[in-house]
Amino acid sequence: MTSNASPRRDARRNHERLLVEARLLFAERGVDAPLDELATRAGVGPGTVYRHFANRDALIRELYDTGVADLHDLAPEILGAETGWRSIELYLERLAEWLIGSPYVPAVMRRMAVIDPSYKPGAEFADAIAGMVARAQAEGSLRTDVTAVDLSVLVDMLGSLGQYGGAYLPFWRRQLTIVLDGLRARPDNTPVPGDGQAFDEFHDMSHAKGPRPAATQASPHPSGE
Amino acid sequence: MTSNASPRRDARRNHERLLVEARLLFAERGVDAPLDELATRAGVGPGTVYRHFANRDALIRELYDTGVADLHDLAPEILGAETGWRSIELYLERLAEWLIGSPYVPAVMRRMAVIDPSYKPGAEFADAIAGMVARAQAEGSLRTDVTAVDLSVLVDMLGSLGQYGGAYLPFWRRQLTIVLDGLRARPDNTPVPGDGQAFDEFHDMSHAKGPRPAATQASPHPSGE
DNA sequence: GATGAAACGGAGCCGACTCTCCGAATCCTA
DNA sequence: TAGGATTCGGAGAGTCGGCTCCGTTTCATC
Numbered sequence: 001m002t003s004n005a006s007p008r009r010d011a012r013r014n015h016e017r018l019l020v021e022a023r024l025l026f027a028e029r030g031v032d033a034p035l036d037e038l039a040t041r042a043g044v045g046p047g048t049v050y051r052h053f054a055n056r057d058a059l060i061r062e063l064y065d066t067g068v069a070d071l072h073d074l075a076p077e078i079l080g081a082e083t084g085w086r087s088i089e090l091y092l093e094r095l096a097e098w099l100i101g102s103p104y105v106p107a108v109m110r111r112m113a114v115i116d117p118s119y120k121p122g123a124e125f126a127d128a129i130a131g132m133v134a135r136a137q138a139e140g141s142l143r144t145d146v147t148a149v150d151l152s153v154l155v156d157m158l159g160s161l162g163q164y165g166g167a168y169l170p171f172w173r174r175q176l177t178i179v180l181d182g183l184r185a186r187p188d189n190t191p192v193p194g195d196g197q198a199f200d201e202f203h204d205m206s207h208a209k210g211p212r213p214a215a216t217q218a219s220p221h222p223s224g225e
Numbered sequence: 226m227t228s229n230a231s232p233r234r235d236a237r238r239n240h241e242r243l244l245v246e247a248r249l250l251f252a253e254r255g256v257d258a259p260l261d262e263l264a265t266r267a268g269v270g271p272g273t274v275y276r277h278f279a280n281r282d283a284l285i286r287e288l289y290d291t292g293v294a295d296l297h298d299l300a301p302e303i304l305g306a307e308t309g310w311r312s313i314e315l316y317l318e319r320l321a322e323w324l325i326g327s328p329y330v331p332a333v334m335r336r337m338a339v340i341d342p343s344y345k346p347g348a349e350f351a352d353a354i355a356g357m358v359a360r361a362q363a364e365g366s367l368r369t370d371v372t373a374v375d376l377s378v379l380v381d382m383l384g385s386l387g388q389y390g391g392a393y394l395p396f397w398r399r400q401l402t403i404v405l406d407g408l409r410a411r412p413d414n415t416p417v418p419g420d421g422q423a424f425d426e427f428h429d430m431s432h433a434k435g436p437r438p439a440a441t442q443a444s445p446h447p448s449g450e
Numbered sequence: 451g452a453t454g455a456a457a458c459g460g461a462g463c464c465g466a467c468t469c470t471c472c473g474a475a476t477c478c479t480a
Numbered sequence: 481t482a483g484g485a486t487t488c489g490g491a492g493a494g495t496c497g498g499c500t501c502c503g504t505t506t507c508a509t510c
Contacts, residue, residue, distance in 0.1 A: 007456085007457090008457065008507055008508075010457070010458080010506065010507070011456075011457060011458090011507095030255065030257075032255075032257065034496085034497055034498085035498070036496095036497065036498080037497095039459095044459080045458060045459035045460055046460070046498085046499080046500095047457095047459055047500080047501085047502095048457075048459070049499095050499060051458080055498085055499080056498085146403065150400065153386070153399075154403070156385070156386075157382040157383065157385055157386065157400060160382055160385035160388075161382065163331070163385075164430045164431065164433045165430070165433040167429065167430055167433070171378075171421075171422060173418050173419065174375055174417045174418060174419060175375065175379060175382060177407075177415050177418060178375070178404065178417065179403065179404060179407055180407070180415065181414050182402075182404055182405070182407025182408070183403060183407070186406070189406050190402050190405065191402075192399045192402045193398050193402060194395060196396075196399070201392070204392065205389045205390070205392055205393050206389065208388065208389045208390040208392070208393075232486085232487090233476080233477055233478075233485095233487065234476095234478090235477070235487070235488080236486075236488090239487085239488085259466080259467060260467080260468070261466095261467065261468080264489095270488060270489035270490055271469080271490070272469085272471085272487095272488065272489060273488055273489070275468085275469060275470080276488080281468085
């Protein structure tokens with residue numbers, strides 16, 4: 001919101017091209033892909049990249065913001081479903097579909113946590129999701145031993161299939177079906193072990209800076225095996 | 226198996242240290258992390274890194290091989306379970322646990338596909354897994370509309386939680402429970418949509434070079450939103 | 451169309467990373 | 481413990497990507 005004067009048409013066009021190509025490039029090669037290549041792909045000079053985005057971090061932040069805006073667009077349909085169970089179905093399906101179609105998102109989220117850990121737009125979704133879960137559980141359709149965080153984690157798990165590229169796109173709904181069947185309230189379900197997490201922890205988790213090292217010990221296979 | 230002469234003790238020790246630190250480093254910062262930092266972390270000079278691994282690709286290949294060896298160690302317990310269903314449980318649990326504890330694996334697999342797409346050790350697992358699935362389905366415990374590939378994909382999904390770092394480690398079994406409940410044969414399951422994939426396709430998928438671009442279009446949110 | 455302002459392109463500087471080379475240090479054998 | 485071979489350490493050459501600067505081009509307005 002600096003000056004309300006419209007930028008020139010060519011500037012606006014280049015800005016859009018850069019965002020579009022950045023999503024493709026970051027999805028393919030990670031958020032550290034050379035920005036000179038971004039320039040080439042977008043058909044502009046390197047200088048133009050830096051005119052639009054002060055540096056890589058600024059570009060990542062803008063991609064992050066458009067992602068959050070996407071989520072806001074999805075919310076009404078999901079939360080407004082006729083039954084609580086239908087909301088759950090839509091939540092998993094729409095969000096997983098979006099994640100799979102936006103494979104740059106996980107890397108951008110993780111990098112944002114490094115750039116500015118205090119930046120948490122979208123925190124307002126927490127209450128809505130918790131309400132959705134409570135509704136479906138009161139209705140008797142969703143098993144009562146899962147939490148809103150568990151659902152969000154399942155969404156991320158399904159979304160991780162986006163890493164597998166376009167070849168997998170026709171198949172992820174198979175896993176979605178299995179997960180949804182596992183979420184139904186049923187007398188003979190195995191109880192979910194342990195306690196759920198708070199929603200705050202989910203933000204930190206889904207934006208994890210990277211795997212914490214402690215878990216990785218030496219492989220039992222010394223070397224030349 | 227080049228020369229059977231043992232390397233010097235310090236050489237062997239450094240080789241192990243480098244592998245251990247490489248797993249940590251690649252998990253934290255990706256497979257493109259600077260090798261000079263690997264040297265620092267392992268407490269050796271940069272020259273030593275290149276004495277042990279001709280280049281980054283050689284290091285990645287060796288990490289890949291130790292991972293495949295880990296899998297060979299896991300196979301007997303999983304395949305030798307008393308019931309078909311128990312095999313399925315162990316397959317999901319043990320492999321997911323391993324993946325989560327080895328967060329360098331996905332990146333290393335993807336990079337290996339780039340380095341040498343023809344290198345596919347572990348292809349011999351396909352028949353064993355297919356047999357395990359057939360056994361559990363014949364037994365009536367595993368739903369019949371899932372394939373061996375579906376299970377492998379579920380393992381990768383669970384394993385993707387390793388990306389979330391140590392903070393999540395106590396929780397992934399919650400999602401495992403849900404998935405297992407979704408895999409049980411039940412009269413009122415939702416049929417899994419579409420056809421399953423061949424196992425060959427799974428190798429290419431799990432080693433996907435990176436998300437194929439086609440799926441990522443522009444966000445509907447032009448820019449300054 | 452002329453004019454001023456805004457945006458563009460790309461050459462080039464700077465810092466970071468990869469990998470090499472060789473004198474110094476360490477290890478094994480006798 | 482002495483000798484010979486192997487390995488180590490780190491300085492430095494070469495390369496690559498991030499980012500800047502400014503002459504040139506494009507755009508909006510009159």
